[in-house]
Amino acid sequence: MSTSYRVSKLIKSDKPLFVSLMSRAFAKDPFFMHLFGDSVLDRKARRRVSAFVSFMFDKSFLLYEEVWGCFENESLLGTYIVEKPYASKLQNMKGLLLIGRLIPLLFQISGQTLSLLNSYMKVTRSVAPPLTHHYLIMIAVKPENQGKGIGKVLLKHLLNSVNMDTKSHGVALDTENKENIKLYQKFGFTLSNETQIDNVPVYCMFYKK
Structure with missing residues (x-):
């Protein structure tokens, strides 16, 4: 593994x-394709995916979330978004600003797609263990850099942060x-639950400290 990787x-x-x-x-993620279409072949689907991912990035700066990346020099090779298990009153107030961020997204995706996203959030969060925990929202590695241990670098960084947080009992992901x-x-x-969102299988997992 290259020693030049850094996570920041x-x-x-x-x-x-x-x-x-x-x-x-x-x-090619099954749920993304179900929501937005094939973004490799369809330009409109590509715009929808880009709009959604853009919203997720903006959201992280308004809520109690963090975005971390694995870099080699100045090249971003992998990244993840994690939700922390507790929020301050200031963060809750910032959440109201999400309405402004949602408006551009609504011009790109349908109401049905937004409803499915809400259903996904409600279902996956409801099956997570009733413990104070982190939630891994998204994690990805650049396609041409997959298989080089970058995902492992990111997961180790995440778990180290979780293990050091005395208020967290672990981390959930889907x-x-x-x-x-x-x-x-x-x-x-460990696999804690298997469910479906609009016929798309979803596997819910939990890491307990």
Whole structure:
């Protein structure tokens, strides 16, 4: 593994790098394709994915979330968004500003898609263990850099942060790719629930400290 990898928190100017990486990495994700269409073949689907990922990045700066990236020199190779388990009153007030961020998104995606996204959030959060925990919202590696240990670097960084947080009991995540289950199990995650969102299988996992 290259010793030049570094993990650091993303800043607002990193948004174009984040959007490009996430959009490409999730192009064939089953739930993304169900929501937005095939972004590899369809230009409109590509715009919808980009708009959604852009919203997720902006949201992280308004809520109690962090975006971290794995860099080699100045190149972003992988990234993740994590929600922390507790929020201050200031963060809750900032959440009201999300309405302004939602408006551009609503011009790109349908009401039905937004409803499915809300259903996904409600279902996956409801099956998570009733413990104070982090939630891994998204994690991805640039397609041409997959298989080089970058995902492991990011997961180790996340779990180290979780283990150091005395108020957190672990971290939850969800994946629609069944082949990811074994990977996460190697890091101590267990499969806590299997469900479906509009006929798309979703596997809910939890890492307990």
